[in-house]
């Protein structure tokens with residue numbers, strides 16, 4: 001029988017490595033890295049976070065997408081959503097002939113264009129059980145790039161559901177990964193979940209669990225979590241046994257704090273002696289997200305004058321890196337080098353954490369005197385995009401490093 005499900009690539013990695021490296025490599029970034037992550041250009045001292053940019057899951061997903069194009073040159077290739085949250089990588093895949101399927105407002109995908117003759121790539125965030133089953137039924141070739149760290153969370157959610165625990169997932173329900181993770185609860189009949197986006201929402205849950213005086217009424221609770229809970233969710237029954245999990249790219253410190261609050265609320269309600277039958281927790285922040293956040297925390301022990309955080313505005317882990325840095329220094333989250341206008345010396349950036357917050361333009365963002373520029377980038381930002389952004393900052397200061405950034409080849 002012909003194999004139609006692939007999770008391990010096609011053995012073309014070595015063959016394509018030079019192409020991928022040429023498209024996403026930055027000589028400037030490599031120079032700074034090789035000099036101990038700090039380098040001086042004119043009056044700008046650049047400090048690069050010790051962990052930044054492409055993570056292992058993104059590396060793998062991008063490799064598989066390139067391999068798929070080379071393996072199936074005559075087939076229509078679709079991608080469910082975005083391979084990762086980086087507009088340039090996604091544009092590049094479009095140029096290679098990959099067609100993107102986008103979800104509607106409810107997060108549902110329309111797979112009607114896909115036939116059994118086609119190839120469908122599942123992105124690093126994974127897809128919901130419902131979407132996976134739909135694609136299996138179509139009978140197309142599936143190239144599954146779901147990251148191992150996401151699968152690790154899925155296993156936890158599945159085990160919670162199996163043992164009668166509700167998964168309380170710290171994540172954004174609008175994010176593909178959180179929806180896919182939540183859907184794992186339905187692997188077992190009666191499996192339940194609730195997605196909380198931040199500490200404020202977690203406290204609504206905690207107050208309800210512990211029946212604290214100001215807790216929401218049952219109706220208000222259901223209304224608030226209407227779109228973020230499993231069908232038929234009953235807070236009076238489904239908050240008795242809770243397993244905590246999270247979207248892998250959330251702020252690790254917030255996920256941990258939320259887990260502790262839920263634990264404490266369950267202790268308040270059922271007593272410490274019974275907590276083991278009411279609460280479960282496993283660290284499900286991926287190591288790449290953790291390392292990028294730790295690297296920024298390390299840098300912020302001696303904050304640079306200006307911090308540049310580069311990555312898609314809809315990239316969860318990039319937004320969290322920017323939010324972390326904002327607490328210590330002037331921080332500018334930019335999507336790419338085009339946000340920096342060399343002519344006017346201005347920057348367009350997103351100052352708020354929300355992925356949909358508007359951009360603002362700042363003219364007065366680089367200090368007049370010699371200064372330190374810190375740089376980091378989200379897990380979906382390739383090095384060439386970091387290099388291009390830095391080149392523009394240096395150009396504003398009249399510095400031209402003796403390095404040429406390679407423009408991506410479109411062949």
Ligand code: SF4
Nearest residue numbers: 055057147149248286
């Ligand atoms: S951020 Fe983590 S979970 Fe997401 S793709 Fe990268 S390694 Fe995997």
